[in-house]
Amino acid sequence: MPELERTIEAGETLAFLDEVGFSLKPTVTRTWAPCGHPPVLEAKTNWQKVSTIGAITTTGQFLQHTHQAAIKGTQVIAFLTHLLRRVKGKVTVLLDNASIHKTKALSAFVTGEPRLSVVYLPAYSPELNPIELVWAYVKQQMLANFCPKNLPTLKSRLLQAWQRVRYIQLPTRLLSGSDP
Template identity: 75%
Template sequence: MGFSLKPTVTRTWAPCGQTPVLVSKYRWDSVSTIGAIATTGQFLQHTHPASINGAHVLSFLSHLLRHISGSITVLLDNARIHKTKALGAFVAAEPRLSVVYFPPYAPELNPIEPVWAYVKQHVLANFCPSDLQTLRPDCPWRGGKCERLSFQGASCMELGCDPVAQESIS
């Protein structure tokens, strides 16, 4: 998920006759975040100063393996960075890790999408950071502002994906 210096403009309140004004540099500078929700409700994430690539995904999966015990099933969308040969080799070599892909064009099945929507529409709504250090998209996680979200894990069948169809990573 990308977070840019451009504000997410949302509806707000203001005294009658005083139109709210957002002052922004309106630049495209951004940072990207990759995250996961464990069935226990634990939220893990990495933030990078550039777009997420296949190497970042591998690093994040290693992070998950270090911080979550037992078997891990990772649900991924069909983004190109989630289907690299290096990722396929990593998953094949890691017995605790399995990958299940969502059907194409089905973000409504992805349990992390409401987290990104909440952060953009509520936590960072009408926020005009002056630079990337001010933006710091990891701050919402530290402030506990996402605790109100229900991070209860759903089974693969509840999510509408077929656990048997664990598409191979090419």
Template identity: 35%
Template sequence: MNKRAWIVFLDESGISLLPQVRRTYAPRGRTPLLRHRLNWKRASMAAALGYHAAEPDRGPRLCFHLKPGSYDTIALIEVLEQLKVFYRGEQVVLIRDGLSAHWSRAMQAWATEQDWLTLERLPAYAPELNPVELLWSSLKKRELANLAGDHLADVADATEQGIHRINHNRQLPWSFLTHTGLTIHPPTPPN
């Protein structure tokens, strides 16, 4: 692994107009009602949370993408093209899960042409090792909790507000990494 690279965790999640029902602080015996239109419109979001391997003071950096529908290989390649611009062509070690679009032939062919990118896979059935899962949890427990939007744009706006909240709190992305049990240590200089 390149010791001067960004270590970037990638994950995708979905949002919809159906509210994320969460506990509230309503007075006892006064159950709040969530009124919403039964609508199955969905969007997908992808986040890449990066930490610099040699210089932790440079990170963390969060790249976010939101689109209607779901991700396929072509859409994920577009996300990775944006990631290249986001990291200005610096070396990136991308760690992702076993989603089939991550491992398709088209994705593998595209990735072999990228000199800035090294791909790594998380162990199967180990979402607890991906700090982006904690980012999704934070969004869904705060900005998206009990949100009964009329339009998908309402949910997208709330999601983007949450991304801004996380981006403006320098400790929160580090806490996501700490919660996974993984650490980023800069290399010790030779004597």
């Protein structure tokens, strides 16, 4: 998008925002095991979950908030407030067309913040939002074959995942086109 490239050149920061859910059910992936001894995953069979709202910026930052319930419009506004505290200058947030991104309260919040603007990505286009790759990395690398016994265990592993995402500078690598 040429207009977004111009905003970056003008010193504005782009933030790619999205939400994701993590449950006690494991992300099953291929793994190694001794010949004749297939791996066995012992997992809880309930749907308890946590939800995370996060963003990566063109300056390489990764920000996130994790909640024990589904993300609602009020959490989106709280996260945008957090984002504005952490990012200097003007910020354009790119997000999908989820109903929680189109509430009247969110529109009023954006109107009242002169440093903030919002751009909606085309419908059904997760490939345009690089934070989707962060979520995929966390699920396929950090949570692969992980069977948490309860929500505190899951939250602890997610905390490690967020630290790893920052440590390996995943947002910068994704936005520059390097392999995660």
